[in-house]
Amino acid sequence: MASAADCGGKPLQNAMKMAKVAIQLDGGSKHKEAYCEYLRTINYISHALLEEAAPQQEREVVVVVVEVERMLRLAEQCLERAKSFIEKSADPLDLSAAASCSPAQSEPHQTTDLPVATAADTGTSPTKTGHRRSVSDGGGEPPPFLPPDVFQKLQTEESHDTSKKELTPIEQASRLNQKLKANYEARLARLPPGQANQKTSLKLSLQRQMMENLIIAKARQDALQRKMEERRLRLQEEANRRFSASGAMTAEEQEQRSLYTNVLEYEQDHDWPKLWKANMEGNPEDVTLVSRLVSYLLSRSDHPVVKLLRKHQYRVYNRLYPIVSKGRSRALLLRPAPPPETQRRSLSTVSFSTGLASPPSRDFHADSDEEGEEPHTQASVDRENSFEDLEQFLTQLDWTPPDGSAEDAVSESEPTCDPSTLSEVQGQEMRALKEHLKATVKDIHIAIDQLLSLCLLSFECLNTSSSKDLCLASIEEAFFTPLWSALLTLFRKVNMEREQAFETSMTLYQDASPGDIGVPLKLFPQEPDALQGSYPYESAVQELKLLLNDCCPQKKLECIVRTLRVICACAEDYRCLHEGDSAHRTAAIGADDLLPILSYVALRSQCPQLLSECAALEEFIHEGYLIGEEGYCLTSLQSALAYVESLHSAAAPPPEDKLG
Amino acid sequence: MAAGGAGGNSGKTYSFKVVLLGEGCVGKTSLVLRYCENKFNDKHITTLQASFLTKKLNITGKRVNLAIWDTAGQERFHALGPIYYRDSNGAILVYDITDEDSFQKVKNWVKELRKMLGNEICLCIVGNKVDLDKDRHVSVEEAESYSESVGAKHYHTSAKLNKGIEELFLDLCKRMMETAQAEERLKGNGASQSASSRRGVQIVDDEPQATPAGGCCSSG
Numbered sequence: 001m002a003s004a005a006d007c008g009g010k011p012l013q014n015a016m017k018m019a020k021v022a023i024q025l026d027g028g029s030k031h032k033e034a035y036c037e038y039l040r041t042i043n044y045i046s047h048a049l050l051e052e053a054a055p056q057q058e059r060e061v062v063v064v065v066v067e068v069e070r071m072l073r074l075a076e077q078c079l080e081r082a083k084s085f086i087e088k089s090a091d092p093l094d095l096s097a098a099a100s101c102s103p104a105q106s107e108p109h110q111t112t113d114l115p116v117a118t119a120a121d122t123g124t125s126p127t128k129t130g131h132r133r134s135v136s137d138g139g140g141e142p143p144p145f146l147p148p149d150v151f152q153k154l155q156t157e158e159s160h161d162t163s164k165k166e167l168t169p170i171e172q173a174s175r176l177n178q179k180l181k182a183n184y185e186a187r188l189a190r191l192p193p194g195q196a197n198q199k200t201s202l203k204l205s206l207q208r209q210m211m212e213n214l215i216i217a218k219a220r221q222d223a224l225q226r227k228m229e230e231r232r233l234r235l236q237e238e239a240n241r242r243f244s245a246s247g248a249m250t251a252e253e254q255e256q257r258s259l260y261t262n263v264l265e266y267e268q269d270h271d272w273p274k275l276w277k278a279n280m281e282g283n284p285e286d287v288t289l290v291s292r293l294v295s296y297l298l299s300r301s302d303h304p305v306v307k308l309l310r311k312h313q314y315r316v317y318n319r320l321y322p323i324v325s326k327g328r329s330r331a332l333l334l335r336p337a338p339p340p341e342t343q344r345r346s347l348s349t350v351s352f353s354t355g356l357a358s359p360p361s362r363d364f365h366a367d368s369d370e371e372g373e374e375p376h377t378q379a380s381v382d383r384e385n386s387f388e389d390l391e392q393f394l395t396q397l398d399w400t401p402p403d404g405s406a407e408d409a410v411s412e413s414e415p416t417c418d419p420s421t422l423s424e425v426q427g428q429e430m431r432a433l434k435e436h437l438k439a440t441v442k443d444i445h446i447a448i449d450q451l452l453s454l455c456l457l458s459f460e461c462l463n464t465s466s467s468k469d470l471c472l473a474s475i476e477e478a479f480f481t482p483l484w485s486a487l488l489t490l491f492r493k494v495n496m497e498r499e500q501a502f503e504t505s506m507t508l509y510q511d512a513s514p515g516d517i518g519v520p521l522k523l524f525p526q527e528p529d530a531l532q533g534s535y536p537y538e539s540a541v542q543e544l545k546l547l548l549n550d551c552c553p554q555k556k557l558e559c560i561v562r563t564l565r566v567i568c569a570c571a572e573d574y575r576c577l578h579e580g581d582s583a584h585r586t587a588a589i590g591a592d593d594l595l596p597i598l599s600y601v602a603l604r605s606q607c608p609q610l611l612s613e614c615a616a617l618e619e620f621i622h623e624g625y626l627i628g629e630e631g632y633c634l635t636s637l638q639s640a641l642a643y644v645e646s647l648h649s650a651a652a653p654p655p656e657d658k659l660g
Numbered sequence: 661m662a663a664g665g666a667g668g669n670s671g672k673t674y675s676f677k678v679v680l681l682g683e684g685c686v687g688k689t690s691l692v693l694r695y696c697e698n699k700f701n702d703k704h705i706t707t708l709q710a711s712f713l714t715k716k717l718n719i720t721g722k723r724v725n726l727a728i729w730d731t732a733g734q735e736r737f738h739a740l741g742p743i744y745y746r747d748s749n750g751a752i753l754v755y756d757i758t759d760e761d762s763f764q765k766v767k768n769w770v771k772e773l774r775k776m777l778g779n780e781i782c783l784c785i786v787g788n789k790v791d792l793d794k795d796r797h798v799s800v801e802e803a804e805s806y807s808e809s810v811g812a813k814h815y816h817t818s819a820k821l822n823k824g825i826e827e828l829f830l831d832l833c834k835r836m837m838e839t840a841q842a843e844e845r846l847k848g849n850g851a852s853q854s855a856s857s858r859r860g861v862q863i864v865d866d867e868p869q870a871t872p873a874g875g876c877c878s879s880g
Contacts, residue, residue, distance in 0.1 A: 055852040092711050119877060206663050360776075415705060518734065518736070564708055564711075565707045565708065568707065568708055568709045568711075587707035588689065588693055589690065589708075589709040589710060589711060590689035590692075590709070590710040590711050590730045590735065591680075591711045591729075591730035591732045591733075592689070592730075592732050592733050593733050594711045594732070595707075595728075595732040596732075596734075597735070603868075626747065627677040627713075627727045628714075628727060629707075629708065629712055632708070632711070632712040632727070632729055633708075633712075635729075635740075635743050635744055636711070638740060638743060639732070639737055639740035639743065639744070641738060642740050643736060643737060643739075644738075646739065
């Protein structure tokens, strides 16, 4: 019930205030201003609702459903009023002037109005969800992660310029009609005043023309659709033959088949796939052709492979967003937990604020169910007064949350709680985060498998083991690049404690020499002169830091391999300094030397997030690379990082080991 | 890089991962370098030197890619040991015949490997530095009977004299191939199976010393 008052009450009241202003203007026959004010109200409502709805759980939406309903109805009524202006308006020029003035007016209006609303919000209720908090915080600084719908839009826009869509007949007709209307308006404006007769005839002829255009377009559209339908059926049969339809199909097979139908359909409309296929057949030795084909394919935003890619990216991002965008909700969780009687509610708040798909335990689930019950009945009392029109909203303008006092009680008793419940909540949250991480990783694997197989279905010529690897690499790069930072944020949340341990070691061993970490003396220069102002293995440290800049697992792995190679080269150089040029080759660097050096390099990098990066890489490294050089280097780095992590608890680096 | 661990289809390339375990001074680095050394290129140094090496072999007409993973012998890096041996097909556990302690360490590793990987993994226990036989502290009988008791094979090598090393690796490869083939049979992939069983597992010695082309070293 706290959340009901919290989430719905304030925006609703603000919206009602705005609507009231509009109605007053409306009543005072200030049409232009009233029109703008109605639009502003709608704008505010949709903004507020969007903020509420996007990252939240269904359950909580149920809680505030009454408020949402009211807001929507208010918006509807404002829209009705706004529409009525257009219909009433005798002079269209007048209105267009009003519309054009509105953005300029509304801009300062909004910036003054909205923050006030949210500021008032923060002031009154201390037990708000993390979400509300982030909304009010969001005013000052830009949020680090884009909301999923914006993310999706950006993703599609990115590749949009490469393909111009053809207009459908209906779209063409509506363009034509817009032109007609503009002509009509221009003619009307030229008309001397008082010629009502002329006006009507012009208007009638416009309407007739527009109608005709639409009817023709509709007929063309229908014909086209029938044709497309027939073609689709034909292609579907082709796809069925390809998959040798027999027996029961799994849902995945069915999905793949329909995707393949889309590919066939695409190929009917576009020539480039055929040309590329011929090109590939003609030049089987040209290895660059594969990468070029795949990157060309990925640039065609209307190709089914790319559409599928965007779909999966959006899905994954949607999964990540509620969690990674709530960096600030940590603060909420770290506050002392409320005492037992209110604990239940705060538990459910916690789970919502992290936006997890599944509460970690059954009991937990039941609790939040109970919680949901109460405000619902509470709210349904309000629902009884069904409001028929705008005026009735306004009578409720001074409506206050009925449970404001309960909220106060909660906030007062909050500090008196024991820390054990806190760690319990955190433990539960961590378990849920880990579950979420696992599910996300699985989704990504499925998505990439599906993308690769659709890619290979579309271009059979890619189905050789080497081309397949290249193809996969390109797909992964396209897939991961926009997602990595969000994905890493989730990994960092899960690995927070490890990163903190790493950081502690980092500060403790800030000035450690390689020898302190167990690097044999012969493998680094002791005299500072030899280093010319830097420190040993600096080039390897620089190389390792570059890993954070890459956005796809393959590139990151390559960076780790380069780091280890640089280490080996440096070690070789340093040994030559000690032994002169006659260094015998048999004394090459083995793991006994490599790991201490790598630990030193990891320590000097001062990047605790390397732990999370490696944890993520471990999930996404290809099987084929796992036993190769990439796998070895990743394993070594993980081992070194774990050693650094453990350094601070070991007080001093153990010198007891025999060093090769 | 060929995907997947052991196996593949009739063109067959086996990819095996071998971990190298042993205390700091037992000479595992020299051992593996000796094995992968390119006799025709003196200047040859791999990019990761002795820590990670690959070798391509041809055994009874089948291609084998070996990836040899060196591990750190120091106690303090052992916490992460399991992520090194994961998915290994074979392990080479090296001790110094003049150092009783290094043999005890080998016993610990055997226990851990069996615990983590079961009987899938082919174990080789290697007494290195046989050129120093006069200082021997681990008796041949003890080492061999222990090895037998844990299902491992025992070898004697000298990295210094280049003794016993080729035999060790060749033997290990054959055993890993047998294990992989047995696994395939269990899985029962029919078509490719008939071909491989017709050829049989009769292994003609590759004579690696005489045919260096089969044992060229690739920089991993």
